């Protein structure tokens with residue numbers, strides 16, 4: 001995991017907002033979701049409020065998600081409005097709180113239909129995540145399980161947005177390709193898959209089979225690399 005400081009000066013915040021918003025805008029256009037895009041000022045305002053809430057609830061000392069990537073995850077969640085977001089390798093919930101913002105932030109109660117499903121093999125980290133989400137969202141909007149990601153996928157029904165951030169001690173990021181295979185059967189058409197860390201040099205060999213899969217036009221409509229930090233994110237749209 002790359003440690004990223006969470007303290008950012010005001011000017012840098014404005015720059016981060018603008019850079020991330022443009023990335024989200026381009027991806028939303030690509031997916032035919034431009035109509036759901038917030039204006040940049042609305043995005044900046046809403047993101048700042050949500051980030052403050054997430055940071056005070058989760059108080060994560062370090063995270064692999066850069067300030068720009070937090071914004072991209074947040075913007076994509078609101079642009080794509082997935083009914084079901086699944087986050088594999090949720091750790092203490094920091095990245096998931098942004099990727100799952102459409103469920104956590106917008107859902108006011110049990111009548112709302114968007115849900116965030118998280119899993120991690122660490123019981124301690126899952127408990128921390130569950131506790132933090134309890135401070136910022138309605139309990140009906142999320143599920144956090146201590147489970148192996150493959151077992152978790154088996155329990156799920158349909159998926160609109162899948163986020164891969166498992167870092168397996170035995171298989172490293174090579175686990176992304178078989179996780180994708182397992183989850184694809186459950187993904188809805190035009191669902192999106194977000195794979196974190198695709199630019200990290202030490203993961204490049206592990207990730208080759210995954211990147212080959214998402215480049216297959218028989219299975220994916222398009223795939224785009226978000227390169228606004230050292231970790232990177234592959235955003236792929238299921239056929």
Ligand SMILES: C[S@@+](CC[C@H](N)C(=O)[O-])C[C@H]1O[C@@H](n2cnc3c(N)ncnc32)[C@H](O)[C@@H]1O
Pocket residue numbers: 001062063064065088089090091092093094095096119120121122125147148149150165166167168169
């Ligand atoms: C890179 S960390 C995730 C970082 C995190 N998403 C964040 O918000 O900063 C990778 C996580 O994958 C989890 N993990 C490793 N193997 C797993 C598996 N087979 N199934 C589910 N989670 C797993 C680890 O416990 C660890 O928390």
